[in-house]
Every structure is written in C-alpha cells, then in structure tokens.
Amino acid sequence: MWFYIVAIVVTLIDQLSKIWIRMHVDIGDSVFLGRWEITHYENSGMAFSLFQGYAWLFGLIAVLFVIGVLIYRRIGAWHGRFPDMIAGFLVGGAIGNGIDRLVFGQVTDFIVSRSGKGILNLADYAINIGMILLVIYMAVRFVKKRVCHAH
Numbered sequence: 001m002w003f004y005i006v007a008i009v010v011t012l013i014d015q016l017s018k019i020w021i022r023m024h025v026d027i028g029d030s031v032f033l034g035r036w037e038i039t040h041y042e043n044s045g046m047a048f049s050l051f052q053g054y055a056w057l058f059g060l061i062a063v064l065f066v067i068g069v070l071i072y073r074r075i076g077a078w079h080g081r082f083p084d085m086i087a088g089f090l091v092g093g094a095i096g097n098g099i100d101r102l103v104f105g106q107v108t109d110f111i112v113s114r115s116g117k118g119i120l121n122l123a124d125y126a127i128n129i130g131m132i133l134l135v136i137y138m139a140v141r142f143v144k145k146r147v148c149h150a151h
Contacts, residue, residue, distance in 0.1 A: 003073065003084035003091070010092025014122040015099060018108040025110070037112040041119045044106040062098030066091050082137060089130030096123030 025031055025040040032038070069091050072078060078087060100107040109119040 001084070002081050003088045006085050006088025007092040007095065010089060010123070010126045011095045011099075014092070014096030014126065017110075017122050018096075018100065021108055021110045030112075038110050039112050039119055041109045042104075042106040043109050043119075059098050059101030062094040062101065065094050066098070082133070086130050086133045086137060089126045089133065093123040093125075093127035093130065096126070097121070 021038070021040050025038060027040050027042055030037055030039040069087050073084075073087060078084070097107050107121065107123075109121045109124070111120045111122070111125070112118075113120060
C-alpha cells in the first residue's frame with residue numbers, strides 16, 4: 001500500500017507544481033519563493049539538458065521503468081514498508097517526468113539548485129530521494145547479512 005500512496009502523492013505534487021509554474025512563470029523568468037529561486041525552464045532532453053529533442057525516448061524509458069518495478073514487486077522480489085516507499089519515490093518521479101515528456105515533449109524544470117548548476121523539478125528530487133534511500137537500504141541489508149554470517 002505504501003508504494004501506491006507514495007507514488008501517487010509524488011506524481012500529484014509534481015504535476016500540480018509544474019502546472020502552477022507553467023501558468024504563473026514565463027519561460028526563462030525567475031521568481032523567489034523565500035530562499036528558493038524558481039526559474040521556469042523547459043527541457044526536452046535529460047539531466048543537465050543532455051540529449052535535447054529525445055523526450056519521447058526518455059518518456060518510453062520511464063514507462064518501461066515503471067512496468068519493470070511493477071513486475072519486480074509482483075513477483076515478490078521486494079516487500080516491506082521501506083522498499084515500497086523507495087519504489088514509490090522512484091516510480092512517482094518517473095511518472096511525473098514521463099507525463100511531461102509524453103504529453104508536452106519536454107519536462108518543466110523550475111527549482112534552481114543551491115550550487116546554481118542545474119534546474120530541477122519535484123520529480124527529480126523524488127528520484128534522488130528514492131536513490132539515496134535505496135543505497136541506505138542496500139547498505140543496511142549488506143551489513144546485516146555480514147553480521148549474521150559472522151556469528
């Protein structure tokens with residue numbers, strides 16, 4: 001259940017934030033919301049604006065990724081609240097950006113990174129959170145296996 005809750009919440013918040021940006025901030029314009037710089041940017045490529053014009057391909061990859069996660073979960077390879085939450089973040093982010101790519105041919109980015117070297121969106125952050133949680137989960141499992149086998 002956690003998988004679906006996290007994936008749906010991530011997708012909804014991502015899409016609502018992008019709709020708000022497209023409605024209220026012109027492309028290339030910047031505004032500040034507190035400490036956050038918001039700059040409306042449309043990206044038809046992938047991270048760091050690489051491979052511009054291939055949004056359809058990355059949209060297809062997002063669809064295949066989501067199908068893969070659903071199959072992986074179906075066969076019972078992953079189970080438990082924490083893995084479900086991890087998968088929810090990853091799938092919600094993939095769906096959020098996949099919708100943009102397949103519907104608009106580009107992804108709406110707007111959150112200027114603190115380093116100033118990139119503009120992201122909430123789906124990107126969800127994917128990053130999912131990846132960090134996945135690394136932590138795998139590291140903990142690895143350590144537990146080593147400790148159990150040592151005794």
